[in-house]
Amino acid sequence: MYDPNNIFARILRGELPCHKVYEDADTIAFMDIMPQSDGHVLVVTKEPAADLFELSEAGARAAIATTQRVARAVRAAFRPDGVSIGQFNGAAAGQTVPHVHFHIVPRHADKSLRGHASDMADPETLARHAQRIVEALAAPD
DSSP: OOOTTSHHHHHHTTSSOOOEEEEOSSEEEEEOSSOSSTTOEEEEESSOOSSTTTSOHHHHHHHHHHHHHHHHHHHHHHOOSEEEEEOOOSGGGTOOSSSOEEEEEEEOTTOOOOOTTOOOOOHHHHHHHHHHHHHHHHSOO
């Protein structure tokens, strides 16, 4: 059952701030405030769906397209050795916000990830990281 007062729904309504890197008619992408690595971005569908099983096919297509686009920009901005893309369904699977979202997590061979949803990042650092991704999105391919 979808909770319209979850934190992502509140961000979508403009009730809570975020460090936005991308937005279109169907999705928004912003910095995770508890990043597992520098450059960790969340892609959130604007469709009210708690998990992937509630999301429409059109919503899923839009979310994947945005995830791919933003992941390319994260890769360009942070030059990681790899990029993990994650999507969790249900608390038992690790989902901490009951609203469909995708994690884009830059991975570096010589660095361990920070814990999922464990430590808040400095807002100024998040703003700088967001700017790097915005610039990468604006750069020609």
